[in-house]
Amino acid sequence: MLYLVLRGEILVISIGGFKFNNLDRILIIDKDFTQVYNSITDDRVSEGFENLDKDKYVNRNVFEIYPSLKKENSSFVRSITKGEIVVKKFQKSEDLNGKVYLTHNITIPIVHNGKILGAVELVKDVTTVDNVNHVYPEEQDYIVNPNEFSIINDPKKITFDNIIAEDPNMIKVIEQAKIMSKVQSPTLIYGETGTGKEVLVQAMINYSGVNRDKVVVQNCAAIPPNLIESILFGTNKGAYTGAENRKGLFEEANDGLIFLDELNSMPYDVQGKLLRVLEDGSFRPVGLNKEKTVNVKIIAAMNIDPIKAIETNELRRDLFYRLSGGLIFIPPLRERKRDIKLFIDNYIKEYNTIYGKEVKGISEELEKFFYEYEFDGNVRELKHIIESMVGVSEKEILELEILPAYMYNRIYNKDDTENSVSREKHSDILYDKKKYDLNEILKKKEVEVITKALKMARGNRTKAAEILSIPRQTLKYKIDKFDIK
Numbered sequence: 001m002l003y004l005v006l007r008g009e010i011l012v013i014s015i016g017g018f019k020f021n022n023l024d025r026i027l028i029i030d031k032d033f034t035q036v037y038n039s040i041t042d043d044r045v046s047e048g049f050e051n052l053d054k055d056k057y058v059n060r061n062v063f064e065i066y067p068s069l070k071k072e073n074s075s076f077v078r079s080i081t082k083g084e085i086v087v088k089k090f091q092k093s094e095d096l097n098g099k100v101y102l103t104h105n106i107t108i109p110i111v112h113n114g115k116i117l118g119a120v121e122l123v124k125d126v127t128t129v130d131n132v133n134h135v136y137p138e139e140q141d142y143i144v145n146p147n148e149f150s151i152i153n154d155p156k157k158i159t160f161d162n163i164i165a166e167d168p169n170m171i172k173v174i175e176q177a178k179i180m181s182k183v184q185s186p187t188l189i190y191g192e193t194g195t196g197k198e199v200l201v202q203a204m205i206n207y208s209g210v211n212r213d214k215v216v217v218q219n220c221a222a223i224p225p226n227l228i229e230s231i232l233f234g235t236n237k238g239a240y241t242g243a244e245n246r247k248g249l250f251e252e253a254n255d256g257l258i259f260l261d262e263l264n265s266m267p268y269d270v271q272g273k274l275l276r277v278l279e280d281g282s283f284r285p286v287g288l289n290k291e292k293t294v295n296v297k298i299i300a301a302m303n304i305d306p307i308k309a310i311e312t313n314e315l316r317r318d319l320f321y322r323l324s325g326g327l328i329f330i331p332p333l334r335e336r337k338r339d340i341k342l343f344i345d346n347y348i349k350e351y352n353t354i355y356g357k358e359v360k361g362i363s364e365e366l367e368k369f370f371y372e373y374e375f376d377g378n379v380r381e382l383k384h385i386i387e388s389m390v391g392v393s394e395k396e397i398l399e400l401e402i403l404p405a406y407m408y409n410r411i412y413n414k415d416d417t418e419n420s421v422s423r424e425k426h427s428d429i430l431y432d433k434k435k436y437d438l439n440e441i442l443k444k445k446e447v448e449v450i451t452k453a454l455k456m457a458r459g460n461r462t463k464a465a466e467i468l469s470i471p472r473q474t475l476k477y478k479i480d481k482f483d484i485k
Contacts, residue, residue: 024103025123027062029076031116035062056096068094075107079119083109090126102127104391126392127405156212158202164343167336173200173328180326181208186278186298188263188323190306191330194380197301200330201259204299214256216249221265229270229286236287248285250277254294263300264314271316274298278322333378340370343379347386348398359390362398369400373407447482450475454484 028037041054056065062076063069071077075086086107094100104124110117160174180187181204189197205215223231234248249258260266266274277283281293300323302309309315333340344367348359362370375381388404450468457463461479465472478484 023122024125027121027123028110028118029062029080029121030118031080033062033076033080034059035065036118053097064096066093066095068092075105076119076121079107079109080116083111083116085109100127101125102392124388124391125404125406126388128388128392128402155202156206158199159206160203163196163199163203164346165336165339166342167331167338169331170336170339173330176328177204178207180204180328183326184297185326186300186323187326187328188306188320189299189301189328189330191303192332192376192378193303194378195330195332196379197303197330198261200328201261201299201301205257205259208257208297210257210297214253216253216256216258217261218249218258219261221262225267228266229273232270233273233283234285234288234292236285248283250283250294250296251292253296255296257297257299260298260300262302264302264304264309268313268316271319275316275319275322278319333375333382337371340382341367343382344370344386347383348390351387351390354387355391357390357393358396359393359398360396363400366398366400366403369403443482446478447484450478450482450484 026037026039027035030036035058038057041057063071063074075088075091078084078086086105088105088107091103091105092100093103102125104126105121107119107121109119160178163170163174165171165174177187177189177200187204189200191197205212218232220228230246230248232248232250234251235244235246237245260274263271273283277294277296278298281295282291283294284291302315304314306315306320306324306327310317310320333343344362348361351357352359370382377384385404385407386398389398389402392402450464453464453467454461456467461475462472465475468475
């Protein structure tokens with residue numbers, strides 16, 4: 001099962017009984033095995049690859065990019081030549097820069113008019129901090145019946161009970177969201193990426209009682225700026241070349257609800273038209289002089305502070321004031337640490353079921369790490385981490401050593417000045433427990449000094465005790481205690 005997030009909604013892909021969650025990369029290969037797209041080169045969906053020579057990863061043969069891959073057992077070859085959907089688990093590969101990956105992959109042929117044009121591969125990185133040379137389970141691959149490949153979009157089942165919270169501030173958020181769900185006033189939800197805005201909105205929609213057929217969800221960042229006005233408010237035939245009479249999303253949501261995600265991505269002038277809808281429900285489709293009216297509940301979301309968005313001209317001040325009566329702030333995970341253990345236990349249980357594992361918990365060192373880690377990606381990042389660790393773990397207790405490798409890179413990458421403070425804060429957490437066990441350190445030092453004193457005194461315990469400035473009885477006790485020969 002593979003969860004994707006599309007326009008604020010969760011998509012679940014179930015493939016032949018094999019279950020994968022979240023994506024790290026998407027690759028597209030043409031029929032000549034040229035890699036025409038790699039999401040790590042796409043700044044819109046990828047972070048942390050600023051120093052990557054991106055030209056090396058596109059428009060060249062995939063077997064040049066990943067020289068360790070063998071054509072005879074390549075999922076790309078099988079998918080493109082035979083039209084098969086291939087699931088490959090624990091595939092170890094090395095790219096042209098010497099970077100080693102351990103991944104779970106799903107490779108799907110691209111077929112048009114009966115011809116195979118290439119393949120798309122969905123990649124889950126399960127490389128760990130421990131060591132990419134660690135002995136992992138043997139590579140496994142499976143052929144999947146296309147009839148077993150399905151995509152399920154089921155936001156209808158998300159309720160407030162699905163929101164994990166013990167932190168008092170988050171409890172208040174849930175109570176506030178319940179109240180706002182039942183009133184017609186607009187709501188603006190803001191919080192960092194990964195805090196759970198989409199889940200909260202879906203819970204609000206289901207709690208509101210609005211018919212799902214009258215619910216419209218739109219990510220403003222997913223629409224080209226020059227099209228967003230016509231998509232939201234509709235068009236009149238002749239408004240521009242090729243324009244037809246077409247309803248906008250607000251008309252589709254009339255007497256219902258519309259969720260506008262990433263509101264700050266909406267062009268400034270279009271925000272003005274949105275303000276008019278909020279004021280009296282009226283708007284004009286593009287190319288039409290006559291006004292239309294709708295009765296729509298509006299929920300908007302953004303991943304930055306509205307005040308900062310106003311200062312950077314990403315959000316109209318008057319629009320913010322109109323939305324401010326229903327303002328909901330979702331705190332980042334680092335400010336609701338009481339919830340971290342709840343999320344960990346919940347995700348371990350979830351991924352035990354998905355991966356068929358029997359993980360029972362995490363080590364003290366890993367728990368300490370999670371409580372001190374900043375979690376820039378918030379709940380989504382924690383979920384991704386637990387999934388990755390449960391997927392590769394062969395033990396009942398998750399240890400530091402199987403943290404995803406990107407976390408190690410984030411903490412120790414010396415070239416990353418932006419996260420230097422975070423590295424300084426976290427670098428002492430990924431430690432060797434024995435190396436920092438003070439009792440062990442003191443014991444070894446005592447044994448070393450006592451042994452040296454005995455040698456200097458040629459075995460005479462009285463003289464050795466004088467050298468050490470301790471009573472002879474104390475020396476005898478320590479010799480017996482540490483079994484010094």
